[in-house]
Amino acid sequence: MLQAKYDHRGPVPQDVIEAVEADTPEPGPGQALVKVLAAPINPSDVLTLTGEYGILPPLPAVGGNEGVAEVVALGPDAQGVDVGQTVLLPVGIGTWVSHAVVDARKLVALPKEADPRQMAMMTINPPTALLMLSEFVDLQEGDWVIQNAANSGVGGYLIQLAKIRGLKTVNVVRRESAVEGVTAQGADVVLVDGPDLHKRVKEAVGDGAIKLAIDAVGGASTDHIADCLQEGGTLVNYGMMSGEPCQLTPRNLVFRNITARGFWLAKWFEQASREDQMKVFGQLTKLIATGKLQAKIAGEYDVSQIKEAVAAAAAGERNGKILVVPA
Structure with missing residues (x-):
């Protein structure tokens, strides 16, 4: 599998990140192996690479904070999702990857008919x-x-x-x-x-x-x-x-x-109840799945093209979101 990793931060975001090959892991107890379908590059992601964002993950790290994936395998005792299901990934797990192993309980099932590219952008900009x-x-x-x-x-x-x-x-x-x-x-x-x-x-x-x-x-x-x-x-x-x-x-x-x-x-997530969070995401899921709420997409890049993708996302003259869409 491919991961977009970085082990330092710097003023030119595309210079600090690169695509790295790794063995595709097997899901353990309670885990799901997922294939990432789409993951956006947000301004906060760019600021994380330059070291200017409010929360910075420990290094080395994998880029990406939101995305949508398909479940391809389940470990023992994994519950809540099925193989083949389209799911919303937990925020902050490092989503600029071709595959990931995730706690199955933290995956949110999405309507199969919904556009995964639009759903991939749901957890940050729309609730904001x-x-x-x-x-x-x-x-x-x-x-x-x-x-x-x-x-x-x-x-x-x-x-x-x-x-x-x-x-x-x-x-x-x-x-x-x-x-x-x-x-x-x-x-x-x-x-x-x-x-x-x-x-x-x-x-x-x-x-x-x-x-x-x-x-x-x-x-x-x-x-x-x-x-x-x-x-x-x-x-x-x-x-x-x-x-x-x-x-x-x-x-x-x-x-x-x-x-x-x-x-x-x-900060809102820290303070909001689980009920309030689900209310917001329930409303947004319905609007995006039915096409009533959409975002423009300026370009799509494979994980192997992460440097070009980050450079495009950081550029000022852009009309739409840059997505990482693993081949």
């Missing part, structure tokens, strides 16, 4: 988008939400989830070439970021008040979307794509009483 829309502000049908990095994986899911709920979205991107793709996903308004963003947003939404702003960029862009909020609105940050800390002027933080919050899915 869904929870940011529901955990901070009591939004009602017809309300406006503004987000930047709207052409990102989370951004695309947020547009679709907002539309399902009857919410309207203002979507901010950093380059003109991204506008068409975001519009095609069902965005109500798409604008390129800039210091005058609040003026252009006001022209677009008219009397519509924006209660929630979602920021993945940081730097001056944080203050740009804060300018667009109604007085007393809430801004939620979940990323730093600019590489700069969030900037909020006293005008927004003090005089306009804007509340700034942070969201990290790993």
